[in-house]
Amino acid sequence: MDRRLAALYDVENPWGRDDEFFLGFAGATPARVLDLGCGTGRLTLALAAAGHTVTGLEPHSASLAAARVKPGADRVTWVEGSSADLPDAAYEVALMTSHVAQEIRGDDEWAGTLADLRRAVVEGGGLAFDSRDPAARRWERWTPSASRHRLTLPDGTVVDAWTELTEVSEGLVSYVHHYRWPDGAELSSPGTLRFRTEAELRESLAGAGFTVERVYGGWAGEPVGASDDGELIVVAHVV
Template sequence: MRHGEFRHPRLVPVYDAECPWSRDDEWFLAVVSETPGVRVLDLGCGTGRLALALADAGHTVTGVDPAHASLDAARAKPGAERVTWIEGTSAVLADGSFDVAVLTSHVAQFLVADDEWARTLADLARALVPGGRLVFDSRDPEDRRWERWNPVDSRRRITLPDGGVVQAWTRVHAVAGGRVDFTHHYLFGDGEELLSSATLRFRTEKELRGSLRSAGFAVERVLGGWGGEPVGRGDGEFLVLARRE
């Protein structure tokens, strides 16, 4: 299944167990909270980990995601009533309705085609107020993260809340033109194996800056790590902070 960890009812809890609150969430929360009580869009909110924390911090939060199963999981979590959950893409966003928009967990890389990325940025510019902030992460292709996505280096054990254990590993199939095709394998204790395939786009810093400029954003800064390191000296990330002009 394409994007199975977000869409398959049995894999969504696995994703939640594998991706708990971490330093990237702390970074996004801190950046948004530089201004108290803002209207925040979490585009590609998934199961709501960050959206719920933003609401708990006093922000007015809307979580948008195309994956029904992920939103079901988000709506079932404590405090979910404080977030507005919308199933869809950036196309559903109302004009001028947000002060800040975030795309976390490398959601930007799932927008593979250049026209899809451009449409999304245009929608975000439309949905943000003038001067509104856009904050997102994308992996630096110079870090070549996909080279660690192999059945040996990527093998892991994921413990579920009920005590069950899932064996997981990743296999890359193709790398070309900034696109990486791969499949996550999940083997459950009862012997069922589920697959989740995807393609990610690894854009260069120059490509990201150019696409943002074309969409009407001014880039404030690009960091390379969750501790504020410069590009090339952090965690192999592009942490992008921009404003709608």
């Protein structure tokens, strides 16, 4: 991730109900917590501030660089890498937030990630993550007219931002985030997300050795399909 994109990400994605949910899932009792795909560390740092022993694992060096200079960063063990680098039986809690699960597109890659997490989480430990519900078809809102908004950077610069949907095919949705500075300079960030159904998520977790406790459809604990949040929020355990 470009350093400029890391800065934009923090402005565009402030603390929200999803963070509150995952912080609550980690619990009040200090635990060893893994934040897989920690990005710039918004939730990671809050977990550490709450008294947990936290590892933030992230493949993008620019995101980690942004996380490492934030207040409280010295309380976190930051690791640049992938799930394959995880140690065995090292965590009581594992999290994948901000739809990181959808960045893992291939079936083999997804199965490998879950296997790595199963190996890294102790018996009785928990896993929670979010993935957008394909039935909600949220990508239909990813158009320049519907998504256009403005971001104000810490130095006061106002950046125009919008999303362009480029392709929808066989569970994969591709898009481009666009950013335009006042001087006309533009930065684009393409991506592709995998939209898995609830049934697909349940099957893959069972195959990896997890027991699914609940799947919510919204951040207030609504059933799947009953919230405009359009989420599949998975809570699972190793038993």
